Amino acid sequence: MLLGKAVRMERIMNRDNGRIIVVPLDHGVTVGPIYGLVDLRSTVNQVAEGGANAVLMHKGLPRCSHRGKGRDIGLIIHLSGSTAMSPIPNAKSMVGTVEDAIKLGADAVSIHVNLGDETEKNMLADLGALCSRAGDWGMPVLAMMYARGPKIKDEYDPGVVAHCARVGMELGADIVKVNYTGSPETFRNVTEACCVPVVIAGGPKMDNDRDLVQMVHDSVQAGGAGLSVGRNIFQHADPTKLVRSLSKVVHHDWNVDQAMELMNEP
Template identity: 65%
Template sequence: MDVGKKIRLERIFNRATERTIIVPMDHGVSVGPIAGLENMRNAVDDMVAGGANAVLGHRGLVRCGHRSEGQDCGLIVHLSASTSLSPTPNAKILVGTVEDALRRGADAVSVHVNLGDETEMQMLRDLGEVSDKATSWGMPILAMVYARGPKIKDEFDPEIVAHCARVGEELGADIVKVSYTGDPETFGRVVDGVCIPVVIAGGPKLDSTQSFLQMVSDSISAGGSGLSVGRNVFQHKNRVRLVEALSKVVHQDETVEAALKYIGE
């Protein structure tokens, strides 16, 4: 592996566990300034205080307070965008470059692909082009790959999720983010199908902290490398404490019960 890429990945992954807690904060483009992200500086400060390994956002947010007053935190700049106001919200387009992310101090870039969408061809081409450019700069890529389109009956189907993960790997991603399949056995097959770290997405806000922590714990037991979750983290009523609890589950293999007790639930 290129030494520059290796150094940058070490800013995103815990060196001891080779796992990560990434908190995406790119929602402002897709759905606006939702609860928890009204003040980006406060949001980033809280994630860093809890022990998140990295935060993820669009390039314009870097100036709004990526660097916390506390300890440092990895920065992933998201290069894809679409809005919920569009007639084709699943069609992602590139709105940034690897070079711009480097200028802003990024440790990695991310690209979003929705397999099954009518514009899948363009998104796959974009991921391939970004991968080529990132390789030349020693910049890691996180590929967010989901199955969303007219032919997709169940985006959580294990075979479909495994396909998503494999697409990310084969097109050059260093980390792939996919939906959780619902149980450790099937998710283990997703992880086994690639040779790069697999992190889980959070999806819609879950109905309880316990169900969220259980999902994270089960994914780790299946061989996953952590999480890249937004709303279920930054919208939690005690989000700093939650990130601290997640760190115990992801990096210390604590039980869900112990993590819940730590949060006070």
């Protein structure tokens, strides 16, 4: 690994255990200015204070979220997108470059790929080209790999998720983000078949905190490297406390009960 990439990876991960907590804030392109994404400086400050390793956003957002003070946090610039208004919302287009991210002081870049979509071939080409270009600059790539298309019956199926992770890894991603498969036993099959860190997505907004903490705990126990969770964190009543509790699970191997005790403290 190039020294530059190693340095950047250490800015967005815990260098002692190789684990990571990312809070994506890129939802505005897809669904608009939802709750939690209006006052971005406040949101970034809250998750940074909780101990998140990095936030992830499109290239226009750092000017709205750079704080100039407070706890430092890594920056990942997301380079692909689509909107919910599109007739083909699963087709992601490249909307930024590695050079854009470098100019913004980013520590990594990310891309979203939906395997199984009719435009899969274009997204795979974009992923391969991005990993090559990012490699020239020593820039880490996080690949969000999902299975969404006409042939996909269950995007959480362990075999499908393992395939998604494997595609991201084989085409050059440094970190792969996938759905959680529902159990530590099945998720271990995903992590064991992928030689780069695997983090889980948060999925739809959850009804309670314990379910999220349990999912994160189980994924880490199965060899996962952490999480990349958006709405379940930035739309929480207390993002700082939630991230702090999740950080104990990811970085200090706390169990679920310990984390929930911290969550429930006044």
